[in-house]
Amino acid sequence: MTFIRGYLIPRLVQYILVIFIGLTVVFIIPRLTPSDPVRRTIAQLRSMGSYLEPATMNSFIEDLNEMYGLEGSMLEQYGAFWVRLFHGDFGVSFFQFPTPVNKLIKTALPWTLSLLLLTTIISWTVGNIIGGLAGYYSRSRWSRVLDTITMVIRPLPYYIFSFGLLLLLAYVFEIFPVSGGTDIGRRIEFNLPFILDVLKHAFLPALSLVILGTAAWFQTMKLVVQNVNAENFVQYAKLGGVKQGRLVSRYVIRNAMLPQITVLALQLGQIFSGALITEIVFSYPGLGLLLYNAILTGDYNLIMGITALSIVAITTAILIIDLLYPFFDPRIRYS
């Protein structure tokens, strides 16, 4: 009971508030722009040489206003914005004109999700295992070598690292395809060649995310293990003759895992934007590339859709990790 009242309810309130504030920001920012998306659409149509009668033009403007959610006062727009959100409707994309934003996101989402899930799981596991071992045997040679390597990789931002990898492996050595999610013009079908093709194209973006992620996890885990290792209770257990295997798994790793779970929750947002940037570099057909095109064409509906979706997704993921935390750490009793 104390858990529910003392922790769960405040945490849920916070969760809802964060989403509320985040989505309100998403609503406000585009409306601060001086340029009017409706006028821009019309200007673009004109520049393509189409001419409209004044009467048709007016009704066209009204339609556009409705599509962009720009009808009525700011408050009415805000209300309508939430109504649309609850229906999961983000309006029509501008850059692929009559296609609804939802449909574009739905096509791109599986690409991003699978890339992100896979790379996060791989790098978290691998990084923590190697990092834990390197921290425990921190005086050994291989541990130091690994440490130096990560010291070079770690500070590089996603964009520079993936671009460097692209230059090296796709242009200089031509091992991997330069861009795309599949070969150009390949239809989506579920057979072996198609899946192999997808994997071949996803390999470089995945590799750059995995290397960067692993380096980060390796380093924090190594540091944490080193610190836990120096704690009195570990020294005491060592002197008391606890077997090496048990010492590593039950005394050191178990205590060192806790901060790693928190950091996972906190870094989800960064991993997410890192994946977007990596996708842009490799023209991988996920949300990142969609976002890039939306930015280039000033497609606010689409940007709002992607941003709103990621706010909800990331806050929810963090909430879940937070709620699971007491199961990992018996010392934490939410009260």
Add this chain to the structure above:
Amino acid sequence: MKTLKDLFRDYRFAISFCILVVLLIFASLSFFSPYDPTFWGTVPRDLEPSWTYLLGTNSKGQDIFWQATFAVRNSLIIALIAASLSRVVAVLVGMVAGYKGGFTGTVLMFISDVFLVIPLFLVIVMLAMLVREKMTLITLGLLLAIFGWAWDARIIRSQILSLREREFTQTAVLSGTGTVPLVLKEYMPFTTPLVFSTLINNMSWVIGLEITLAYLGLVNLEIPTLGTMLQWAISYQAVLLGYWWWILTPIILSILLFVALYWLSVSISEYLDPRTRIQRVGA
């Protein structure tokens, strides 16, 4: 002097210090540049590196060497503006939320949680689209400063929280030390290395984000920075045309900068943190 000598015993500090000094000299060379970095066509186009043009020239008819000096300088300026402003906020928020706690603390941590949880990159992209036309070095620095403090405020807060539970805090409070002297005298020595290493980390975050925003075309492309240099090289297809000197200059410069900043931050915080210092000496 002794501190510096001790620090130089760490190879990472020595290397990163040298790289940064070289980069700083390189950046300050921009004051003696014979060309205005915003002009096009001041030199012949697409020349390979030679003695006249140390790093070659690009398709815009600019000398890459001098262009790069401006790029490093401007990237550092943006980073310094953003990182130092956000440090002030981070330290204040972290200390107040950590030590005072209570309602203020909850509200402050709530705000920083909002910043952490929202995909900032996307919000920054949206804001950058807004001010795209008026983007200067200072606006960009301010924009990134607004978003750069939350993570570090949390780190500082958690350190203060753990310090508050230590015995010496009890001793100090029971023997009548006031809040301000306690925070300044007892906690500052612990938090200074942290603040300093977050400052450097934040600088490299800012430089990285600037490069990313430039790639998306969301900064003023006429101002040479590491990001805009790379962006021009990519948009002129320097990769496909084989102008390696054009594409590699900003990449290598930024890798040097990132690695140097990071090593500096790690070595300094290790030096200042007695616990890891003991490990390093091997006692």
